[in-house]
Amino acid sequence: MIKVLVVDDSALMRKHLVTLLESEGGFQVRVARNGVEALALLNSFDPDVITLDINMPEMDGITCLSHIMVTKPKPVVMVSSLTEKGAEATLQALSLGAVDDVHKPDGTISLSIERVHRELLVKIKGAARARVRAGIGLRDRLVQDRSRINKQGELGRLGPLSAQSAGEFGLVLVGVSTGGPGTLEEILPLLPPDFPWAVLVAQHMPGSFTNVFAKRIDNICAMPVQEVSRQTPIEPGKIYIAKGDADLVVMGRGKSLLAVPVPLSQQHLWHPSVTRLVTSAMESVAASRLIGVLLTGMGDDGAAAMAELRRRGGRTIAQDEATSIVFGMPSELIRQGGAAVVLPSHAIAREITTWLSPSTLTNRSRPYGAR
Numbered sequence: 001m002i003k004v005l006v007v008d009d010s011a012l013m014r015k016h017l018v019t020l021l022e023s024e025g026g027f028q029v030r031v032a033r034n035g036v037e038a039l040a041l042l043n044s045f046d047p048d049v050i051t052l053d054i055n056m057p058e059m060d061g062i063t064c065l066s067h068i069m070v071t072k073p074k075p076v077v078m079v080s081s082l083t084e085k086g087a088e089a090t091l092q093a094l095s096l097g098a099v100d101d102v103h104k105p106d107g108t109i110s111l112s113i114e115r116v117h118r119e120l121l122v123k124i125k126g127a128a129r130a131r132v133r134a135g136i137g138l139r140d141r142l143v144q145d146r147s148r149i150n151k152q153g154e155l156g157r158l159g160p161l162s163a164q165s166a167g168e169f170g171l172v173l174v175g176v177s178t179g180g181p182g183t184l185e186e187i188l189p190l191l192p193p194d195f196p197w198a199v200l201v202a203q204h205m206p207g208s209f210t211n212v213f214a215k216r217i218d219n220i221c222a223m224p225v226q227e228v229s230r231q232t233p234i235e236p237g238k239i240y241i242a243k244g245d246a247d248l249v250v251m252g253r254g255k256s257l258l259a260v261p262v263p264l265s266q267q268h269l270w271h272p273s274v275t276r277l278v279t280s281a282m283e284s285v286a287a288s289r290l291i292g293v294l295l296t297g298m299g300d301d302g303a304a305a306m307a308e309l310r311r312r313g314g315r316t317i318a319q320d321e322a323t324s325i326v327f328g329m330p331s332e333l334i335r336q337g338g339a340a341v342v343l344p345s346h347a348i349a350r351e352i353t354t355w356l357s358p359s360t361l362t363n364r365s366r367p368y369g370a371r
Contacts, residue, residue, distance in 0.1 A: 009057060027124075100178050
């Protein structure tokens with residue numbers, strides 16, 4: 001029995017959510033009208049999962065979440081609108097420690113619930129198994145870390161690319177789902193500004209969120225970050241975020257590489273598809289010039305493709321269980337024998353940077369992943 005606390009100021013929304021969960025079976029549900037009531041129930045009801053609306057009177061969802069993560073951390077699924085303002089608030093919540101989010105489309109509440117009920121059930125069940133990672137102060141800490149790295153060269157400055165190395169740059173392919181925004185905020189800012197390859201990220205996220213997310217990441221990264229909303233030349237030293245509600249593929253054109261958003265593939269369950277990104281990259285780039293990184297998330301998106309990448313001679317990293325919000329995707333990569341190394345999230349940027357240091361790139365006799 002999963003104990004769920006539904007927090008929403010709309011009586012109709014609370015009714016729909018309670019009916020949905022109770023009709024499914026396996027849930028014990030309590031409700032709160034705002035953040036103040038939610039905090040009062042935190043100890044007496046002791047929920048396994050909390051669904052938390054963002055816009056509420058007396059105490060909004062972000063303030064309530066901050067208190068939860070400090071006093072008694074619990075898996076929280078945010079319920080937000082598909083607006084730019086809703087996206088900004090949701091991304092802030094995910095940085096503060098929320099496990100996942102569900103988006104209610106514009107329109108009547110009944111239609112909204114009808115469209116998202118299956119997603120909500122899946123995410124609540126997933127959240128019940130998730131590890132809670134409080135993110136209070138994460139943004140400020142990352143800014144301080146990046147400043148220290150830039151001043152002290154903690155990860156090792158690589159120096160400017162030569163003409164030859166620029167023509168041979170490769171791609172770091174990152175796949176991530178549940179728990180991804182906070183995890184990416186921990187990893188990407190630790191890549192130095194002179195990083196010699198390009199980074200392409202497939203984060204499962206709706207299209208109205210990815211542009212806001214890219215801007216948020218750009219504000220805390222030394223490397224420039226952009227959403228791929230149209231056909232875009234891939235350049236070394238840049239981070240490309242796949243646009244939501246589309247898939248991102250890599251295409252070769254002469255000696256150039258392009259990042260291209262394409263319509264969703266019905267053959268893949270999750271989008272932007274990690275599998276499709278990695279598969280397309282292997283068709284255009286030698287495996288030796290590809291690094292696959294599979295991070296926290298439910299399901300197995302990208303696992304088989306990255307396992308194939310390793311078999312072809314590419315390098316792969318799986319996030320470890322201890323730092324994953326949900327260990328599904330990296331666990332599947334490990335199960336398939338596709339992970340060259342398994343690392344905590346805070347060590348991934350350093351490992352990649354070490355792999356791409358000039359001495360490592362020129363020493364072909366050194367096995368990938370060797371210490």
